Amino acid sequence: MRHLLLALTLILPAAPALAQSSSEDVNYEMVMADPDNVELSLKWAKKQIQTGDLKGASATLERVVTLRPNNAKARLLWAVVMYRLADFAEAERELLVLTEGSAPADVKSEAELYLKDIRNRQRTTHYNAVLTFGGGFDNNRNASPAGGKALVSGSPLQLQGTSERRDDFSYPFMGTLGISHDIRGGHKAFGSATMFQSEQILTKNLNIKAYSLKGGATHRSALGELTPTLSFDHIQLAQSTFLRSRGLDLNLTQKLSPQNERYFRAAYTYQDYVGTPQVRTAPERSGGMWEFGGGFGHWFSPKHRLAPTYTYTIKNAARNYNAYTRHAFGLDHTWLLGKGMFVMNSLTAGYDRYLAHDDFVSPQIRSDDNYRARSMFGAPLSMIYKPLKDFLGTVSYEYFHSNSNLNNYAYTNNKLSAMLTYSWGI
Amino acid sequence: MNRILLSSLVSAAVVLQPALAAAGLVQIGAAAGVKGRPMAVSEGQPAGHVIESGKPVYMNDHVTTDANSRMQVMLKDETVFTLGPSSDMILDEFVYDPATQNGKVTATVTKGVFRFVTGKIAGNQPSNMKVKLPVGTIGIRGTIVAGLVSGNMCAAMLAGPGAGNNANAKAGAFNLSNGAGSTEVKVSGEGSMITGGGAPTPAGPLPATVVGEINAGLAAKPASGSSDDGGGTGGSSEAKSGDGDGDSSASEQSGNSTAAGQESAGESAGTTEVAQALNDTATQGSQD
Numbered sequence: 231m232r233h234l235l236l237a238l239t240l241i242l243p244a245a246p247a248l249a250q251s252s253s254e255d256v257n258y259e260m261v262m263a264d265p266d267n268v269e270l271s272l273k274w275a276k277k278q279i280q281t282g283d284l285k286g287a288s289a290t291l292e293r294v295v296t297l298r299p300n301n302a303k304a305r306l307l308w309a310v311v312m313y314r315l316a317d318f319a320e321a322e323r324e325l326l327v328l329t330e331g332s333a334p335a336d337v338k339s340e341a342e343l344y345l346k347d348i349r350n351r352q353r354t355t356h357y358n359a360v361l362t363f364g365g366g367f368d369n370n371r372n373a374s375p376a377g378g379k380a381l382v383s384g385s386p387l388q389l390q391g392t393s394e395r396r397d398d399f400s401y402p403f404m405g406t407l408g409i410s411h412d413i414r415g416g417h418k419a420f421g422s423a424t425m426f427q428s429e430q431i432l433t434k435n436l437n438i439k440a441y442s443l444k445g446g447a448t449h450r451s452a453l454g455e456l457t458p459t460l461s462f463d464h465i466q467l468a469q470s471t472f473l474r475s476r477g478l479d480l481n482l483t484q485k486l487s488p489q490n491e492r493y494f495r496a497a498y499t500y501q502d503y504v505g506t507p508q509v510r511t512a513p514e515r516s517g518g519m520w521e522f523g524g525g526f527g528h529w530f531s532p533k534h535r536l537a538p539t540y541t542y543t544i545k546n547a548a549r550n551y552n553a554y555t556r557h558a559f560g561l562d563h564t565w566l567l568g569k570g571m572f573v574m575n576s577l578t579a580g581y582d583r584y585l586a587h588d589d590f591v592s593p594q595i596r597s598d599d600n601y602r603a604r605s606m607f608g609a610p611l612s613m614i615y616k617p618l619k620d621f622l623g624t625v626s627y628e629y630f631h632s633n634s635n636l637n638n639y640a641y642t643n644n645k646l647s648a649m650l651t652y653s654w655g656i
Numbered sequence: 657m658n659r660i661l662l663s664s665l666v667s668a669a670v671v672l673q674p675a676l677a678a679a680g681l682v683q684i685g686a687a688a689g690v691k692g693r694p695m696a697v698s699e700g701q702p703a704g705h706v707i708e709s710g711k712p713v714y715m716n717d718h719v720t721t722d723a724n725s726r727m728q729v730m731l732k733d734e735t736v737f738t739l740g741p742s743s744d745m746i747l748d749e750f751v752y753d754p755a756t757q758n759g760k761v762t763a764t765v766t767k768g769v770f771r772f773v774t775g776k777i778a779g780n781q782p783s784n785m786k787v788k789l790p791v792g793t794i795g796i797r798g799t800i801v802a803g804l805v806s807g808n809m810c811a812a813m814l815a816g817p818g819a820g821n822n823a824n825a826k827a828g829a830f831n832l833s834n835g836a837g838s839t840e841v842k843v844s845g846e847g848s849m850i851t852g853g854g855a856p857t858p859a860g861p862l863p864a865t866v867v868g869e870i871n872a873g874l875a876a877k878p879a880s881g882s883s884d885d886g887g888g889t890g891g892s893s894e895a896k897s898g899d900g901d902g903d904s905s906a907s908e909q910s911g912n913s914t915a916a917g918q919e920s921a922g923e924s925a926g927t928t929e930v931a932q933a934l935n936d937t938a939t940q941g942s943q944d
Contacts, residue, residue: 258730258734261730262685262686262688262710262730262732263686263710264710265686265687265688265689265709265710265728265730266688266689266690266709266710276909279909279910279911280911282823282824284817284823284825284910284911285773285774285798285799285800285816285817285825286734286736286773286775288773288800288816289728289736289738289773290736292689292728292738292771292874292876293688293689293728295876296689296691296726296728296876297689299876299877299878299879300878300879303906305876306906307906307909307910309906310906310907310909310910310912311910312815312816313910313912314821314822314823314910314911314912314915315800315816315817315818315821315823315825315844316816316817316818316819316820316821316822316827316844317800317815317816317817317818317844317845318818318844318845319813319815319844319845319867320802320815320816323871323875324875327875327877327878331878336905337906340905340906340907351820360923360927362927372939372942373939373942373943402931404927404930404931414843414860415842415843415859416819416827416842416843424930426930426931426934428931428934428935433942435941435942436938436939436941436942438934438935438937438938440934442930450819450827450842452797452829465934465937467937467938467941472937472938472941473937485824485826485827486826487779487826488823488824488825488826489824506941508941509941509942512941515940529824532824532911532914533914562925564918564921566914566915566917566918566921567914567917568908568913568914568917569908569913569914569917570913570914570916570917570920571917572917572918572920572921572924574921574924574925576925604928606924606925606928608917608920608921608924610916610920622920622923622924624924626928628932638943639943649924649927651923651924651927653923
């Protein structure tokens with residue numbers, strides 16, 4: 231509980247903005263009484279946008295443009311509202327009026343950007359690439375137990391040498407190539423290949439390299455969007471194969487209203503651990519893992535979303551002291567700051583109960599309670615220099631604490647990281 | 657002559673409005689964005705009257721536009737109908753309880769080009785809104801629909817919200833049906849049409865001529881030789897600055913810049929989850 235309260239302090243700075251609301255003193259009745267008052271209608275359209283009613287705003291702006299057909303900015307706003315509604319045909323029609331007419335240069339150049347984007351979106355096959363790289367610092371990268379002691383056959387032993395707590399820097403890199411293909415009826419198929427690498431400065435035994443392949447499809451129906459995904463992962467630890475996994479994930483996302491959505495998820499992954507010079511006992515962890523979960527997302531305003539989640543996990547393993555069940559509770563908060571900036575806060579609490587004791591560690595059965603709090607700020611670099619529009623910078627802080635009845639698994643880590651992401655897509 | 661006729665009609669409208677209210681007609685909304693001289697015939701009234709922006713629209717009003725007219729009808733639940741030139745619509749039924757946002761909307765479009773944006777009623781219970789056409793009916797699932805009725809042909813096109821919209825809007829859909837069949841359209845930009853007594857065509861892109869006719873009827877063309885606030889779009893218009901929105905871009909005003917943050921946040925969260933899961937896997941290894 232103490233840890234959750236501590237984590238909440240990370241999130242509280244975002245709280246005052248939750249109370250923000252539109253300050254425009256205009257309502258639908260006022261507009262109905264004076265519908266051809268362009269200034270009033272523009273105010274109303276902006277309020278509709280602020281409150282997330284973009285459908286309504288499209289009708290209001292249509293009227294404004296009918297009344298003031300030469301108001302290029304209003305026409306551009308109407309077009310962008312339709313673009314946001316993925317009504318690309320109507321958005322394109324209005325954008326062409328702007329680019330082919332004598333609109334001011336700034337309006338024309340913005341319209342041209344949207345036209346280009348619409349043409350990309352109208353393709354049925356899309357490609358994307360994402361590169362992420364940066365640096366991170368952990369103050370307990372090797373998850374060294376609190377108190378500097380570990381149990382061996384139930385007796386506490388003082389940790390020494392590389393087993394003692396080690397802070398360390400890491401340099402992660404992730405590259406993803408993706409493809410998606412739109413299928414008639416609003417469905418789509420997708421695939422991606424990802425390579426991840428994270429090099430440590432000191433704790434070289436924690437150097438990670440991973441390759442991942444994913445493929446799946448999204449089927450859209452009145453019930454929601456059903457997405458089955460197949461995945462294959464190959465993970466190396468200190469340059470030796472450590473884990474090969476293959477899995478199937480089923481996700482059903484239902485949009486209940488513009489403000490609310492929920493999802494349900496079921497997944498099965500078979501984890502095939504391979505012994506390495508550093509971790510010879512790894513195969514004892516091999517086995518299937520089932521995950522069942524769900525979540526609910528609610529937009530309190532167009533800028534704030536809260537999403538509680540729950541996942542129940544059953545992890546099977548070759549040795550029962552590596553098998554466990556987990557109840558994981560999460561709470562995510564997204565705060566959109568405007569101009570592409572955001573803050574994401576998340577809290578998770580996981581309760582792991584293992585099935586058997588490990589004679590080598592203790593006669594007691596392991597039981598862990600984990601708490602994680604993370605806060606991340608992101609901003610597009612175009613805010614500093616426009617040509618960097620495809621780059622996103624993020625800085626994040628993460629606090630992790632594991633309470634365990636066995637001292638070996640009780641530890642705390644603080645992590646700071648800064649990442650740069652380049653995205654490309656057509 | 658035309659000026660005298662127009663003047664007479666406007667005078668008639670001024671005289672008629674209080675009389676219509678006194679006749680016990682139920683006001684269901686207001687006319688808006690009126691261009692030209694649309695007419696309305698109210699239930700039980702022997703003659704029509706010219707519609708003006710801001711004036712009431714009553715249940716069972718029969719609204720018509722001529723070749724040079726267009727207008728919007730703003731209903732009390734925030735449903736908005738746009739009627740293009742040479743169009744004809746009857747507002748058959750409107751019941752609305754603002755407290756519960758429940759009610760019913762039924763309209764019949766017998767001719768011309770139309771577009772409608774659903775309001776609270778369809779948002780609450782989509783099956784409570786219907787738009788009848790001479791050879792079919794449009795059933796709605798919270799959405800924007802544009803359409804055309806010409807003789808014994810009618811066409812309807814989904815105009816959003818589409819799948820993949822960044823407005824957090826539920827993707828829209830509608831059903832075009834008649835006695836011969838039913839078609840569900842759920843991809844923005846696609847539609848279905850009925851010719852004669854045939855079944856609705858399968859969902860897909862409408863013929864270019866039909867889309868062209870809808871666009872021509874609904875598009876607001878810039879007027880050449882005139883100027884306006886916000887910079888001109890037409891021929892020799894002056895480019896004045898400002899439309900009451902300061903210097904912020906349309907991306908910012910429309911919330912698109914903000915929504916871009918949502919997409920970035922989602923991607924960053926995904927990347928962080930992958931890195932976290934891999935780090936946790938490595939950490940487990942170090943604990944063995």
